[in-house]
């Protein structure tokens with residue numbers, strides 16, 4: 001992950017609307033933004049809309065960009081908001097409040113129910129297309145507020161601090177949500193790969 | 203000083219441990235704990251693997267060429283479409 005985007009891009013050129021510099025920025029971030037949206041929404045069309053709207057808004061706002069946060073954090077924040085708006089439009093009833101909730105720790109217990117060691121499965125089996133499908137499904141089963149933290153931290157490779165700046169949440173809240181997300185995914189993967197392991201031994 | 207960590211306390215430190223950002227003392231305590239506690243060892247190993255697998259799939263998820271092309275059109279940057287290295 002690139003942390004020196006401020007050195008890499010000329011803010012002055014970006015602010016003045018230099019099209020070549022903007023094109024470079026788009027190329028540096030389009031895969032990241034598209035991937036975030038795709039994993040968040042599980043729908044390529046929605047992901048593409050989020051991608052386009054993110055850069056449209058960014059281009060509009062660039063002349064006023066002050067550089068108080070890094071370009072990367074700023075772009076991710078626009079993208080996250082776009083993705084959340086898409087979710088809200090489709091499921092208005094869903095609670096996606098990302099802010100620190102009072103009941104952060106009480107909504108469910110940290111779960112550890114599976115102790116099957118499936119690490120020894122061959123890489124081909126761990127990464128088969130069926131397995132990758134399952135990985136995507138598992139991510140989608142996470143509540144949105146956990147899913148976004150996991151995507152930023154573990155898929156996009158942001159640090160805890162960058163994730164906290166992007167979502168405007170405390171680092172403590174990020175850590176709590178990250179642990180929950182990781183443990184839930186581990187459980188889901190253990191169920192899936194545990195079954196594969198069982199079949200292999202027969 | 204043998205300040206043994208238990209399974210619950212282990213869970214608290216788990217994320218920092220797999221991210222490699224835990225202080226030396228706690229790190230050693232965890233390592234001592236998972237030497238004796240089979241379940242926690244499996245949790246560490248499978249959690250590391252879980253994160254690794256997601257990391258791998260993310261690395262394989264790239265923007266499709268036609269999506270990039272439509273993006274450049276939408277942003278009126280079509281004259282830069284060829285420039286991608």
Ligand SMILES: [Zn+2]
Pocket residue numbers: 208209212235239241242
């Ligand atoms: Zn234990």
